[in-house]
Amino acid sequence: MSSQPWGQPREPLTLKVMDAGRMPYAEALELQLRLVEERRENRIPDTLVLVEHPPVITMGRKATDGDILAPKAQLEAAGVEIHRITRGGEATYHGPGQIVGYAIINLAAHQRKVRLFIERMEEVFVRLLDRHYAISARRDEEHRGVWVGNEKITAIGIAITRGITMHGFAFNVAPDLSHFSWIVPCGIRDRGVTSLQALTGRTPDPETVKLQVVESFRTVYGYRDS
Numbered sequence: 118m119s120s121q122p123w124g125q126p127r128e129p130l131t132l133k134v135m136d137a138g139r140m141p142y143a144e145a146l147e148l149q150l151r152l153v154e155e156r157r158e159n160r161i162p163d164t165l166v167l168v169e170h171p172p173v174i175t176m177g178r179k180a181t182d183g184d185i186l187a188p189k190a191q192l193e194a195a196g197v198e199i200h201r202i203t204r205g206g207e208a209t210y211h212g213p214g215q216i217v218g219y220a221i222i223n224l225a226a227h228q229r230k231v232r233l234f235i236e237r238m239e240e241v242f243v244r245l246l247d248r249h250y251a252i253s254a255r256r257d258e259e260h261r262g263v264w265v266g267n268e269k270i271t272a273i274g275i276a277i278t279r280g281i282t283m284h285g286f287a288f289n290v291a292p293d294l295s296h297f298s299w300i301v302p303c304g305i306r307d308r309g310v311t312s313l314q315a316l317t318g319r320t321p322d323p324e325t326v327k328l329q330v331v332e333s334f335r336t337v338y339g340y341r342d343s
Contacts, residue, residue: 131163218334234282239263
């Protein structure tokens with residue numbers, strides 16, 4: 118694959134990576150909001166937060182109540198939280214076995230082009246899957262995210278606050294795929310959801326996959342090692 122189809126930033130950029138471990142969604146959202154302000158004030162460099170959440174359904178700006186299919190009692194019994202948030206898109210499930218990445222990034226160094234920024238985020242996983250797992254993945258102009266056939270393996274949605282991005286991606290490494298039946302994933306009713314575990318037939322080491330995500334993210338976005 119080509120080294121960088123969209124061109125590199127004019128100067129090398131620094132990316133801080135923060136591994137937050139497992140964290141409740143509300144706590145991670147507070148962390149994001151704090152980091153957005155710190156980035157806006159140039160107190161921190163661009164930052165990628167990696168986190169795993171307990172079961173949670175997040176509702177983007179386009180989500181409706183009809184996007185949740187499971188009865189309220191079932192979700193409560195499973196300990197599932199529901200949060201309405203500012204990112205684009207519809208309903209998304211997060212849970213154990215996912216690598217969720219929150220990108221706190223100043224768009225000024227990335228040509229201020231939102232579509233380009235999202236395409237790069239998709240490219241991170243297209244390259245990662247090809248390089249490390251020989252899996253052919255693609256992006257879709259109609260439905261954002263990363264797809265293997267007609268099954269989504271990475272959901273993507275961002276919000277922008279005064280030129281600083283937040284939210285990001287959810288990469289299905291080894292989640293319980295049955296949990297996606299609780300919702301209409303990203304508002305798409307005629308496609309499925311998959312994971313790295315389902316595609317490879319084995320459970321990947323999460324720490325190894327995190328390193329692969331960071332490596333691919335740095336390469337695609339043009340960051341130097343921090």
